[in-house]
Amino acid sequence: MTRIELYDTTLRDGMQGEGMSLSAHEKLRVAHTLDELGIDVIEAGFPSSNPKELELFGLLSAERFDHAQVAAFGMTHRKDLSAAEDPALAVLADCFAPIATIVGKTWSLHLEKVVKVSPAENLAMIADSVAFLVSAGKRVIYDAEHFFDGFCADREYALACLMAAARAGADTVVCCDTNGGSLPEQIAEAIAAVRATLPPAVAVGIHCHDDAGLGVANTLAAVTAGARQVQGTQNGYGERCGNANLTTAVANLQLKLGYACVRPDQLAQLTAASGFLNELLNLAPNPDQPYVGRNAFAHKGGMHVAGIAADPATFEHIDPVLVGNSRDVLVSELSGRGTILAHAERAGISLEDNVAARVLEDVKEREHRGYHYEAADGSLELLLRKATGDYEPLFVLESWRVIVEKRAEDRVATEATVKLWAPPGPDAVRYVQTAEGNGPVNALDAALRGALAAIYPDLAGIELANFKVRILDGNKGTEAVTRVLLDSTGEDGREWGAVGVSANVIEASWEALLDSLEYGMQTASTHAARGARLAGREP
Template identity: 65%
Template sequence: MTQTARPFELYDATLRDGMQGEGMSLSAEEKLRVALKLDELGVTLIEAGFPASNPKEQELFALLAQETWTHSTIAAFGMTRRRDLRADEDPSLRILADAFCDVTTIVGKTWGLHLEKVVRVDPAENLRLIADSVAFLVGEGKRVIYDAEHFFDAWRDDREYAHRCLRAAVEAGADTLTLCDTNGSSLPMQIHEAVSAVVAELGEHARIGIHAHDDTGCGVANSLLAVQAGATHVQGTTNGIGERTGNANLTTITADLQLKLGIAALPDGHLPKLTETAHFVDELLNRTPRPTQPYVGRNAFAHKGGLHIAGIRADASTFEHVDPVDVGNQREILVSELAGKGTVVEKAADAGLEVSDEQATRIIERVKELEHRGYHYEAADASFELLLRRETGVYEPLFRLESWRVIVEQRAGGRVETEATIKIWVGDERFVRTAEGNGPVHALDRALRDAIAGVHPHLADIELVNFKVRILDETKGTGAVTRVLIDASDGQRTWGTIGVGENLIGASWDALVESLAWAEQPGRAVAAPAPRGDAADDDAVPVAR
């Protein structure tokens, strides 16, 4: 079978290589959830981890063994044998052999610098380590993917020896040879040259793969150039997480392969799950999805300039290289001081409102005025809709404010207590409520909900999921104007609101009230209840490849 005739494979290394990035950590149960999500997306191979490294990985493999996999195959990861043990005596290789999965990926040294400085093994012995390890696992009935660590550095240093390492793995029975740019040091033209040579020499005997890192910012480009040179196995991580600057971003690569190169990287009809999967992994890692990420970012199909928006209305392909629906994303028309009347009309229509040309002109001037003061409606879609409602006379406030007060007291011993009191009117009825909280926003939120819960019971289904504060004029220190952004969710939808002012708590109150008011506007049915949480307050064994 020639290299080009082999079915294409996506290999997701998020659960192992991705976890080597700073701050990346998931429990065994969370890793299982990621694996199931990747299976739903249709990724060919999922590198679940290094079962010999720690008890958590062993727990994960026990959980994975109990699942049924529809589209993906699980791969266990390990290293070549220790030099002082035979392969069949090496405990780590034995764990790989006994793992439930049929695929094992082992990494071995290729670069002379590492043989001399790191493992202190002579080149001939290294070839035996590779061959013995691969042969043992093949003999145990495993499909073996051999990852040639630092391959491209080795290729530039000693091409003949780098090739001998690959040949040793192939002759021992390796099914796939993955060429690893472990340092992320290579540029696309170097990748293309080396992969082309390896495909020509060994492509008839084994599948050739690529494992790139992003240290030069070329991780995606290097992977695509490797594919053009004949690689049919591409490794990477969801959203490009990983050590240092990260691994090649498999999310971007997947869309590029399918939409730009016409390669069926995923099963038919699965590409629209890409955005959902990418955001799921970020949220599970407690990371805010990067808004500028290609294809799946919130801003990937966001348009702000008036000319761009006019072009999109005439023909979306004028400023969109693909249809956002193809990757499960959506178009966003951003509102700012750069917007024209058409943007306001379109945003109003999305909210079920009608605005005249005169109203649209007035709204644009109002937006310019507010953004000059520090408002930022691109990140506060719900606040902009409320602005539209006020300007068109259809806004219905939750209440009329009489006053609110927050007391923060630090007790002896360091304990800080916060208490908020609000006085509001709903119709002709006056409500006075006091509540304690972990901080000012929490206390205000609890007091407000307590006051109006009887009138607006659906507010119990809404929770604050993000709270961000930015100083707008650093030169004024603690007296600077602050911008507060709040994201709220009912379990199905998420919306953003904004508050701006010199008083941080005052700005927070404004954003908080708008987050609740948006959900209670006429015709704005709240989604099915989600588990309620409190409001937001102001507050492995590493193996490189």
């Protein structure tokens, strides 16, 4: 198997995306994650560009990685200085990082409009900069900025820029689609010409952006044409439309094209690593991201669900386990009984065919009213339990009330009161609890938990992680039906969703809140512990 070198630029190019920011210590955590993932080269950024980068390189210098090497990034020397006189190159030469990656110009448009040097001067800047860093003992990677635009404008000069770097000692020359507008055929043609021009000992790399939605496709085209280093960012982070998504590229290279990138156990970490980085950056994950997204192996249509039940290969291009993901079956009005039965089996619920058919009709009717069970697995499981009689409510509701009051100095106060009977049964005790919150849902949640805390202390381990509201029929204005989705987490790391629908947003929120809490208490271990407590409890 031909080996592909993986070069990750998440910590530099990826951080140029809108809203992207990590502290030096957070970047260090990313570096270790990339090392565990099998990344060969971690580009850490400009060592002297700002105090954060200085701190990062100080931290990295004291770290040890099992596999990855760190690259420091810079540019060819300034036109008014020699390489030896350029302070930025001196920093690269003195840096602990064994690899120095420098970027230089290739396109005549940039020579004329940006750096304002002649083609000959630019070639000299490339060669002198590379040679200076090689003499300092560095492995030098040369990034040819805007290479493909330069190749289209002046093929011979673009190739001459790469040759200047190669002759000066660059270990790898990287062709960059900096504007992200090239097509796979153009990439393949140019890389083939580069490979035919450069000495065999000099490796060719590819660095693509995703402005035309072809970052990964262009990367694969470059590899099939002879590139042996692939640059990109995790999850496709980066400026404008992002960089080539290295997460997707690695899976395609290894599973589809047969190249050696990482060990199988490292490939199985792709999904977890993708999620970790999104969490660290406080970004909502893309559920439709290839290979690692929540929906990458999610099946909804009845025919699809029946197909994967017979053989997963009928509707899945790979086994999701290979990339650390898992199969999901979504329930909706498009579902068949097989979908309901699959969910019941996964929840450990025994469901007869006639009951499954009844639940399916209930789901379809509810979705027609606005419910949405694809993202509300908690509410769906409660429906299944209610249909089989395997359901234990937390309490019997008498009433709830919410008061929102606008007070002096623009302060808005929200107060909720719940009246309920718990635990359900002849020995139920009436509880009345009032609580304040920063909004109706928060106040209801606080009042409900306060009323039930003594009976169900396990509720304290359930946290509401997300709250989403959607207007379903906006043409009715403020009278529109509202759908509320709540995401919750448990102490054991479980995550689940719950849904509520009503023309009253507070009522919809209450329904979702109640489902979320009841589902969180529906595990066998929680039931057993609850039963033991109630057996010896005096009301």
